Amino acid sequence: MTRLTFLGAARTVTGSQYLVETDASRVLVDCGMFQGDKALRQRNWAEPEYDPARVDALILTHTHLDHIGRVPRLVKQGFRGPIWCTPATRDLAEILLLDAAHLQQEDADYLNRKKLTKHEPALPLFDDAAVQESLTLFRTISLGENREVARGVTFSFRDAGHLLGAASVDMTLEEHGRSTRVLFSGDVGRFGAVLTKDPELATNADYLVVESTYGNRSHPPVAVHDQLQGVLERTFGRGGVLLIPAFAVGRAQQMIFLMDRIVTEGRMRPFPVHIDSPMAVDATRIYASHPEAHRVSLNGIGGRSLLYGKWVRLHRTRAESEALNTMKGPAVIISSSGMLSGGRILHHCRVRLPHPENTLLITGYQAAGTLGRALLDGARTVRIHKGEVAVLAEVRDLKGLSGHGDAGEMLRWLSAVSSPPRTIFLTHGEEDAAEALAGRIARERGFRTHVPSLGESVVLPPRGASNP
Numbered sequence: 001m002t003r004l005t006f007l008g009a010a011r012t013v014t015g016s017q018y019l020v021e022t023d024a025s026r027v028l029v030d031c032g033m034f035q036g037d038k039a040l041r042q043r044n045w046a047e048p049e050y051d052p053a054r055v056d057a058l059i060l061t062h063t064h065l066d067h068i069g070r071v072p073r074l075v076k077q078g079f080r081g082p083i084w085c086t087p088a089t090r091d092l093a094e095i096l097l098l099d100a101a102h103l104q105q106e107d108a109d110y111l112n113r114k115k116l117t118k119h120e121p122a123l124p125l126f127d128d129a130a131v132q133e134s135l136t137l138f139r140t141i142s143l144g145e146n147r148e149v150a151r152g153v154t155f156s157f158r159d160a161g162h163l164l165g166a167a168s169v170d171m172t173l174e175e176h177g178r179s180t181r182v183l184f185s186g187d188v189g190r191f192g193a194v195l196t197k198d199p200e201l202a203t204n205a206d207y208l209v210v211e212s213t214y215g216n217r218s219h220p221p222v223a224v225h226d227q228l229q230g231v232l233e234r235t236f237g238r239g240g241v242l243l244i245p246a247f248a249v250g251r252a253q254q255m256i257f258l259m260d261r262i263v264t265e266g267r268m269r270p271f272p273v274h275i276d277s278p279m280a281v282d283a284t285r286i287y288a289s290h291p292e293a294h295r296v297s298l299n300g301i302g303g304r305s306l307l308y309g310k311w312v313r314l315h316r317t318r319a320e321s322e323a324l325n326t327m328k329g330p331a332v333i334i335s336s337s338g339m340l341s342g343g344r345i346l347h348h349c350r351v352r353l354p355h356p357e358n359t360l361l362i363t364g365y366q367a368a369g370t371l372g373r374a375l376l377d378g379a380r381t382v383r384i385h386k387g388e389v390a391v392l393a394e395v396r397d398l399k400g401l402s403g404h405g406d407a408g409e410m411l412r413w414l415s416a417v418s419s420p421p422r423t424i425f426l427t428h429g430e431e432d433a434a435e436a437l438a439g440r441i442a443r444e445r446g447f448r449t450h451v452p453s454l455g456e457s458v459v460l461p462p463r464g465a466s467n468p
């Protein structure tokens, strides 16, 4: 009997994890961290609903923490099978998991120092050693290649756009002479996105598990290049520095790529770009080493590329970072974190925000309560490192860089599905978004849909059998 259990990202966007079971095999798809409010985060500490030692394999769709962040803990709990992913996902997972271990250790140290914990002492969810142990289990497989990962379970990856290395999982389960095909969308990127390729359209399958992050929204059409060029010209016209807080993996590289295009298309003269984040430096190298995974070959741009040329400077050490404080514009500084919740960007804000010639350019979602949100909402003074900082710099929001398709794009992703699946499960979305997309798919395509709850388990009868 084939069974699918929704262990995360059900009626919520984080904690992606699905367990697929047959009489002979058990395979997990994704093993993500729950993020957001405390009740969700507590789930990261819960004992698993299955015996990790009896799981044959884990397949990862991509390297965002809400898809891989519980991997080191799973390994600590006894999982010893192979962890399958694309080559780029393997490379990015290493830097992201090590960074996450480091941040968790810092948080635990802080709680212990301030005696803010009921647990004595507070512990990180996982440490460096657990990450290193997990990495020994990683096995890579290219897009389109077929692999048997457990008895009767084969799969291949399909390009999902979204992020370097991101993939959908096309799985076939053979049991008692009958086969069942299940397609897990992973996170589906946008069509015509900056840098990432268009997602490969969904294929016919018996069951689909489909993300619904923006299932109740449509992204307005915006020309990202034009917006960015306007901000650059205005800032440089004042002799200012453009400060860009960006998530080190994905967003930072998109920004470099956009600026590269603006210069190589002759729209602006070259200008210095400083990447001040050790993780962004590592991630940028990984992006450059996977030319096959981008919309435009970064190698094709060659020596003139901002990615390699003299205009982009990479800063790793604290001393290099501090040396930027006295730099005059025109110049761009890209630094993390993207929501200004910590990291080197805070030092740059303290130095640059009090001066009207500079600009702070927000490039992603800013959660409530973050410094980024306060600045976007027009705060004229902010607190950084226990000091008041006047905000005289221009603050702007660059729209159009979302990593997820909207409702229309998800229907486009499903457009090549010609034979009605037995069920499409909508996951990885807040309840409203998941229900909205389920409704649209049912109305516009006539397919049977279902929004599963956390922990729900369904039997998947093969084609030809009657529905449960």
Ligand SMILES: [Zn+2]
Pocket (backbone or CB within 6 Å): 062, 064, 162, 163, 187
């Ligand atoms: Zn993602």
